[in-house]
Amino acid sequence: MPLLDVKDVNVAYGDVQVLYDLSISVEEGEVVSIIGGNGAGKSTLLRTISGLLSPASGTIDFNGVGTHDMAPDGVVNTGLIQVPEGRRLFSLMTVKDNLMAGAHNEAAYAAREETLREVYEMFPRLEERQSQLAMTLSGGEQQMVAIGRGLMAKPKLLMLDEPSLGLAPVLIKEIFQTIRSIADKGLTVLLVEQDVNHSLELSERGYVLEHGRIAMQGKAEKLLVDPYIKEAYLGI
Amino acid sequence: MDLVFFAQDCINGVLMGLIYGLVALGLTLIFGVLKVINFAHGSFIMVGMYVSYWAVTLTGLHPYLALGIIVPAMFLFGYWIQNLLIRPIFIAERDVREPITVIVVTTGMWYVLDNLALLVFGPDYRALSPNPLKGQMLNFGEIFISVPKLYGAAAAVATAGLLFWFLQKTRMGRAIRATSLDRDAASLMGINQWKIFNIAMGIGTAVAGVAGAVLTPFYNVYPTVGIPFDVKSFVIVVLGGLGSIWGALVGGVIIGLVESIGPIFMTSTWTEAIVYGLFLLVLFVKPSGLFGQKHDW
Ligand SMILES: Nc1ncnc2c1ncn2[C@@H]1O[C@H](COP(=O)(O)OP(=O)(O)OP(=O)(O)O)[C@@H](O)[C@H]1O
Ligand SMILES: [Mg+2]
Numbered sequence: 190m191p192l193l194d195v196k197d198v199n200v201a202y203g204d205v206q207v208l209y210d211l212s213i214s215v216e217e218g219e220v221v222s223i224i225g226g227n228g229a230g231k232s233t234l235l236r237t238i239s240g241l242l243s244p245a246s247g248t249i250d251f252n253g254v255g256t257h258d259m260a261p262d263g264v265v266n267t268g269l270i271q272v273p274e275g276r277r278l279f280s281l282m283t284v285k286d287n288l289m290a291g292a293h294n295e296a297a298y299a300a301r302e303e304t305l306r307e308v309y310e311m312f313p314r315l316e317e318r319q320s321q322l323a324m325t326l327s328g329g330e331q332q333m334v335a336i337g338r339g340l341m342a343k344p345k346l347l348m349l350d351e352p353s354l355g356l357a358p359v360l361i362k363e364i365f366q367t368i369r370s371i372a373d374k375g376l377t378v379l380l381v382e383q384d385v386n387h388s389l390e391l392s393e394r395g396y397v398l399e400h401g402r403i404a405m406q407g408k409a410e411k412l413l414v415d416p417y418i419k420e421a422y423l424g425i
Numbered sequence: 426m427d428l429v430f431f432a433q434d435c436i437n438g439v440l441m442g443l444i445y446g447l448v449a450l451g452l453t454l455i456f457g458v459l460k461v462i463n464f465a466h467g468s469f470i471m472v473g474m475y476v477s478y479w480a481v482t483l484t485g486l487h488p489y490l491a492l493g494i495i496v497p498a499m500f501l502f503g504y505w506i507q508n509l510l511i512r513p514i515f516i517a518e519r520d521v522r523e524p525i526t527v528i529v530v531t532t533g534m535w536y537v538l539d540n541l542a543l544l545v546f547g548p549d550y551r552a553l554s555p556n557p558l559k560g561q562m563l564n565f566g567e568i569f570i571s572v573p574k575l576y577g578a579a580a581a582v583a584t585a586g587l588l589f590w591f592l593q594k595t596r597m598g599r600a601i602r603a604t605s606l607d608r609d610a611a612s613l614m615g616i617n618q619w620k621i622f623n624i625a626m627g628i629g630t631a632v633a634g635v636a637g638a639v640l641t642p643f644y645n646v647y648p649t650v651g652i653p654f655d656v657k658s659f660v661i662v663v664l665g666g667l668g669s670i671w672g673a674l675v676g677g678v679i680i681g682l683v684e685s686i687g688p689i690f691m692t693s694t695w696t697e698a699i700v701y702g703l704f705l706l707v708l709f710v711k712p713s714g715l716f717g718q719k720h721d722w
Contacts, residue, residue: 239612240612241609260612260617261612261615262612262615265613265614265615266615270613271613273609277607277610278610279602279603279606279607279610280606280607282602286602289599290599290600290616291614293616294615297615338614342615
């Protein structure tokens with residue numbers, strides 16, 4: 190049984206349906222990418238998995254537990270953690286308080302000091318800036334805080350929504366390397382991206398999301414050389 | 426001689442101003458987290474004063490010791506009101522960050538609470554008894570300081586300090602700040618938004634209870650006693666900056682000083698005009714209040 194199993198999910202904002210009979214799954218230890226253009230429904234999918242939206246129909250199971258009718262805090266308690274699009278830091282809180290806010294669920298709170306040390310080891314720059322307000326950080330540093338804050342929640346599966354958004358090319362490379370190294374430590378990752386090349390390169394599998402439906406799926410290396418993807422997403 | 430009067434008025438103004446700040450503190454906290462103006466705030470102060478009055482009358486405790494009863498009672502009152510009356514609106518208007526309906530409901534609460542007080546307690550003006558602080562004065566040469574106001578001012582600073590510490594240093598405080606800054610992001614961190622709203626409303630109401638305990642030793646209790654405090658609280662909160670704890674105290678002191686020093690130079694109708702003039706000036710020049718940011722915590 191997959192760690193995360195999304196089955197036939199339909200999601201609408203009011204009368205506007207955005208996701209149609211959508212199914213994806215993620216196995217334990219995998220890195221899976223969801224790629225798709227603007228407005229395809231990627232963030233909607235992650236918001237639904239996190240319990241910010243509830244599906245009109247369909248099921249979501251995580252670790253064998255049905256999460257589709259849970260509130261966001263319930264979903265977090267199961268170990269399913271999202272780093273949202275646009276970082277969404279607590280702008281007027283310090284870097285350290287942002288990270289600590291990530292360790293709100295009981296299990297994470299008990300381990301907070303230890304996890305904080307690990308996060309600071311991964312991002313030494315954040316330790317230097319721990320008492321600075323989050324809004325005063327550069328875009329790259331803010332993304333580090335966003336990822337660090339997600340890690341502070343002790344995820345079993347980490348979902349990242351467009352972590353490369355708005356970053357300079359060098360920083361994009363760095364962020365993807367960081368994600369790869371997080372995955373290498375054994376964490377399961379579901380990555381949502383428009384940067385098709387980078388994200389598929391570090392993933393085992395991928396899904397292509399178009400107009401709220403899965404248009405294509407398969408092994409990442411196959412998708413990378415697929416003529417349709419090359420034309421539609423890589424502009425080759 | 427004149428200088429003594431002036432010093433006397435300044436001291437009175439600062440003390441009363443800090444108490445005004447305490448009165449406004451709950452309003453600013455609730456706004457900071459829920460982003461909703463609680464039009465029933467004055468009624469919460471009124472409820473706080475009646476709870477203090479009865480806590481002291483029934484137990485014979487010193488009003489400041491009675492805080493041990495008043496604070497938890499008021500916390501539960503606020504928590505319950507948010508959970509039962511305001512939360513359903515937030516849920517119904519899920520996509521609206523600052524639903525107007527909440528303002529309608531809090532205005533309704535104002536009428537209901539004030540009239541309920543009239544129904545239950547009658548229109549009488551009630552003076553606290555036993556009142557160990559009644560009419561007590563400290564006297565430094567020609568300057569007299571009211572003891573209940575001095576205690577009240579100290580309680581105001583202590584309450585603000587405690588609230589600031591709680592928001593800055595505790596796990597729950599951090600969760601409250603996170604929710605006030607970004608509800609969805611806080612939810613994604615496993616913070617239960619509704620629980621935070623209940624607790625913030627409970628704390629804001631408990632602070633109104635502290636204000637009630639501070640006021641009753643020198644201010645009579647009656648059903649519409651909250652109304653002047655309501656209006657003042659709005660002015661103070663706008664002056665100091667919506668959501669700002671220290672801004673509330675500073676705003677309170679400004680109002681207190683205008684009210685106490687003003688009458689030396691002009692008739693007291695004019696001091697009212699100055700208060701509202703300041704209010705409008707701040708709205709025009711610096712709508713975020715004197716304490717600039719969205720929040721200082
Ligand atoms: N709150 C909302 N209310 C109504 N419609 C929405 C809302 N949020 C998103 N949508 C619509 O749902 C569709 C999918 O949006 P979504 O944000 O999931 O796309 P996305 O794939 O994440 O895009 P992007 O790459 O630009 O972030 C879009 O057509 C969008 O306009
Ligand atoms: Mg998106």
